[in-house]
Amino acid sequence: MFILRLPLALCLNFAIAVGVAGPADSQISEQPIKVGVITDMNGPLASATGRGSVEAARMAAEEFGFSISGRPIEILSADHQNKPDIGAAIVRRWFDVEHVNVAADIANSAVGFAIVELARTRNKIVLVGAGSSDFTGKACAPTSIHWTWDTYSSATGSVKAVFGPGADKWFFISSDFAFGHALERDGIAAVEKLGGGAVGHIRAPFGTADFSSFLLQAQQSNASVIAFGTGGADTVNILKQAAEFHLAKPGVRVMPLQLMIDEVKAIGLELGQGNFALMAFHYERSPEAKAWSLRFFDRVRAMPTAIQAGTYSAVRHYLQAVKDSGTDESVAVVAKMRATPVNDMFATGGYLREDGRMVHDMYLTQIKAPAESTGPWDLVKIIRTVRGEDVFRPLADSECPLIKR
Missing domain, CATH: 3.40.50.2300 (Response regulator)
Known part of the structure; x- marks a missing residue:
């Protein structure tokens, strides 16, 4: 009988890998899908983003019943106070401690640049609502997507x-x-x-x-x-x-x-x-846009801004990509987002370019x-x-x- 003898260190490494891989895979498949809306709650951009953007993200999650393949969807929110250091500290904790999958909204360019750099080193997705066109220029990143508009x-x-x-x-x-x-x-x-x-x-x-x-x-x-x-x-x-x-x-x-x-x-x-x-x-761009906007109005008592509507659309597209790809791994999810046209109340025939720009009318x-x-x-x-x-x-x-x- 032939017996394969492996070095002890290799056996131990193999045993550790097997022992870790099994529970980890199970844990990954069961942990919540977390979307962090980092926004301006009380400052000069609050009415354009703020509580309305958080509610827009929740509306996107509701369409999936706050669950994908048995995994709960959680919407977190925080106030970046229009300060890059505060925004970066919040998102760093989200990524490193709370295992948040994606940061959304942002709507302040200086804060956004800090967050994109954090996400770049951690292979995390950022759905940018801030305006600077540099997010799809010199500051572009593989898992950063610029959704709504730009300068x-x-x-x-x-x-x-x-x-x-x-x-x-x-x-x-x-x-x-x-x-x-x-x-x-x-x-x-x-x-x-x-x-x-x-x-x-x-x-x-x-x-x-x-x-x-x-x-x-x-x-x-x-x-x-x-x-x-x-x-x-x-x-x-x-x-x-x-x-x-x-x-x-x-x-x-x-x-x-x-x-x-x-x-x-x-x-x-x-x-x-x-x-x-x-x-x-604009809420009158289509019957679907108006119907969604009226539902939004019932919750927020204001019609949605472009940033708030864009936050809904971006989060919804992300969640659909997670569902369709069967994974929350960032590169795979972004690839699915790029392969899928954006057809919702925000855009018709929108598409993602390789620089991260979502192009739409x-x-x-x-x-x-x-x-x-x-x-x-x-x-x-x-x-x-x-x-x-x-x-x-x-x-x-x-x-x-x-x-x-």
């Missing part, structure tokens, strides 16, 4: 909407943090690509309450368009103060480079009427005049649908190192 698409679409003779000299007032820097950069590039120029730019601290000194500089610049690269409460404040300064006058246009529905609500139709904005989502909207509005959330009208390929950065121009050239 490139917003700036490009907004500039194209108003650029022309008498609207070719631009001055930019931007928030002085990662998102504002990217929106300013992408806005200037869009103006120059169309043959115009930036006559000046200035940056205001994030969370500024008084924009008067910045508006005065813009007023003295002889620009034909004064563009605001801001978000959240900053956009609301600067548009209201621009109206007080009578910044818009014959020959001068005031232009927010991005707007969410909550910001339009806070600004009011009287001050905002006529302004264009490229939106990633967007909507050029215009803020209604008060006389046009039929209710408290009847604030903008869709002027036209814009193909995602026409406003998101072309893959050929991306700085993402993951792209195969």
